[in-house]
Amino acid sequence: MRPHVICHMTSSIDGRALVSLWHPTDAVPTGLWDSARARIQTDAAIMGRVTALEYTQGNAPYPATDETVERIDFLPEPGQGRYQVVIAPRGSPAWGRCDIDGDRIIVAVTESTSDSYLAGLRSEGIYYLFAGEDDIDLPLVLDKLGDLGVRRLYLDGGPTTSGRFLHAGLIDEVSLLLLPALDGYTGAPTIFEYEGERDKPPFPVIGIELTSCEVLDGGVVWLRYSITNETER
Ligand SMILES: NC(=O)c1ccc[n+]([C@@H]2O[C@H](COP(=O)([O-])OP(=O)(O)OC[C@H]3O[C@@H](n4cnc5c(N)ncnc54)[C@H](OP(=O)(O)O)[C@@H]3O)[C@@H](O)[C@H]2O)c1
Structure with a gap:
């Protein structure tokens, strides 16, 4: 069963996503991300290579190898805990750890990912x-996470990764923390980024329904929307 995907992002009031560029610089209340994340209740998170x-x-890159690594998934038995999934098919980063906050790391790769990276x-x-x-087949990533027992997946961005999920019709819910801050410059990434022509083909979102709206400490507004996609790509 494919997991329910909740894209949880933080935005300035002008829709930008890079918190370090915002003004005022102290707009993020202490503990905001952890408390919101705990309330979303997911069994795994997924993020892009840059956010990772x-x-x-x-960390230095993994060393070169002469070994040929079999293209077979290296995964735990289903139902073994929580995971942090990272989409990184191009051979970086080197980790130096196998968990993030106790959640085991799973890297989504392709058949063409280098042997050195897989061996590392x-x-x-x-x-x-x-x-x-x-190319990464996102529906297949979700199917494999579903087979591991993941039922609710937190899509953690960044904007490039969220944009790819959006355009693939794979986001079921958007959870948006709107902070009282401004970026104020042209060109800073918004919470969804996707390079492509506008209508070739259009992305498949056909309905957006507000499901909750809550004012949190520090003037943060937490908006949650359910998303209806026309068809799965
Ligand atoms: N505001 C928020 O809520 C929020 C949340 C998370 C992160 N961020 C911020 O966002 C910034 C990073 O965002 P970003 O958009 O630059 O990068 P990103 O989304 O973190 O990572 C993008 C990279 O991940 C890999 N990737 C992701 N999806 C893929 C797919 N479907 N197929 C193949 N490769 C895929 C690619 O790696 P390769 O380049 O190796 O091909 C791609 O360039 C950071 O500054 C971070 O702090 C903000």
């Missing part, structure tokens, strides 16, 4: 799953 760098900065992941006991030959 926040957990891996400064294996050497650190990091799980990986194959989804696609050259």
